[in-house]
Amino acid sequence: MPSHPVATAGSSYKSILDSLTTAVLVLGDDLAIRYINPAAESLFEASLTRSRGLPLQEILVDSSEALTTLYAALKNGQSYTRREAEFGLISGARLTVDYSVTPVSLDPTELLIEIQPRDRLIRISREEDIISQQETTRILVRGMAHEIKNPLGGIRGAAQLLDRELSDDGQREYTRVIIDEADRLRTLVDRMLGPNKALKMAATNIHEVLERVRTLIEAESKGRVVLKRDYDPSIPEFSGDKEQLIQAVLNIARNAMEAAFENESPGSNAAPPTITFRSRALRQFTIGHRRHRLVCRIDIIDNGPGIPQELLQNIFYPMISGRASGTGLGLSITQSIIGQHRGLVECESEPGRTDFIIFLPLEDNQ
Known part of the structure; x- marks a missing residue:
């Protein structure tokens, strides 16, 4: 040689x-x-x-x-x-x-x-873009919510006053429609703003969160989805809001369930609808521009048809949805909740495999 x-x-x-x-x-x-x-x-x-x-x-x-x-x-x-x-x-x-x-x-x-x-630098750059986009979106949504809710309150109040003055039930039906639609629009705006409650931080086991979500998805799917677990038992407890984290993971898991159901089309020879919940511990890991000693990575993987590339870059924006029946708020809310825990949500998708990845720092989030 x-x-x-x-x-x-x-x-x-x-x-x-x-x-x-x-x-x-x-x-x-x-x-x-x-x-x-x-x-x-x-x-x-x-x-x-x-x-x-x-x-x-x-x-x-x-x-x-x-x-x-x-x-x-x-x-x-x-x-x-x-x-x-x-x-x-x-x-x-x-x-x-x-x-x-x-x-x-x-x-x-x-x-x-x-x-x-270059992967690490590309990922850090992408995460910084996501964080910046989310902050910009949050500012825009707050401003829009303020501009909508003020006149909305006036419309609702005027409809209530008019309702009291009317004696004809047929005419009062119209004022009730105005009041109900004003309430519906207010609820929609509040959902766009995301959780407005302060986090109730306590010692949290991420696998208790994943198991709660898995149980809920199993019940909602009536056993039609194969649910797999691949957990890292070494991940320690961390300071988090357990109920909020359950909601964040559940939003992703429900989307995964709906995507996986698309494999059930008549005559399809595709694999059965499957969702995998995976957890791993990462050391010396960077989220955005901040390096953390220990980070929990959670993967929620479905075998659905994948997310179109034109949607993939925007799926965490409010009102963006790939389904006609979707509101486009679940992933935005999830990103907001994980962001409050100083973490981040990313997505990788190709036909037959979509992976939503949650990164949560395991240091004290107080």
Whole structure:
């Protein structure tokens, strides 16, 4: 096997590369792996011992674009840089990375690849956008609610006065319609504003929350949905409002149930409606711009048809719904409740799999 630059340059250079947080690979002219540093081992879930001598595509599947770039670097002897490229791993995970390829002038030529993962930065940027959008939406809704509720109160009051003056029951029926519709509109505006009660913080077990929601969905679906559990028992209790969190998770689970029911269409050979409740503990995790020592991740996964891409970016806005019968308020309320707990809700969706992800910091939320 040909020696690689790290070996021939001496142990001091290998020590430097091993200490880098940037993932580094060295490939031979046959694109077989000669060396990967610990950062690359972690990124690609492959050790140097197991991967040395393997073709690159053994650890990076679905990387035809990268292979084209590498062959071009070998042929032309030029460096190349690619931004936000996507790599697929054997485990099924997908990575978004920036990478640079540099030919090393040895005999034969080898390639030095430096890789910077972008997924975390992209996620943080996306979360900051979500938080900013939610705050903007909250300000707009509050302003709109104020402008609606003031004249609405006047309309309702005038209808009540008119109702007292009328003696004809047929005419009073019209004033009652005005009063009822004014009340309905006020209720709708209040729901758009989300929970207005202060959180009642107490020691909360997230699995008690998930089990309550699971029981409710089982009852509401009359056993038509397969409910799976995949819990991490190591997650500790945290300070939260249990009832509000149940409502937040229930809003998502009900949407998941409705989506999963779409698999029951007559003549369909699709899998039975299924919802999975999953919990995991994450360490040193960033939500928005704030880093937390310990975070609980909750996944609520359904096997419905998925959310159209044109809706996916806006589903947490009030009045946005993918169903004709939906009000578009459930997810907005959920995001508000989780936001009050300093957490965040995200969604990933593709045909046959939609995953709503709740991140909740497990430090004291007081």
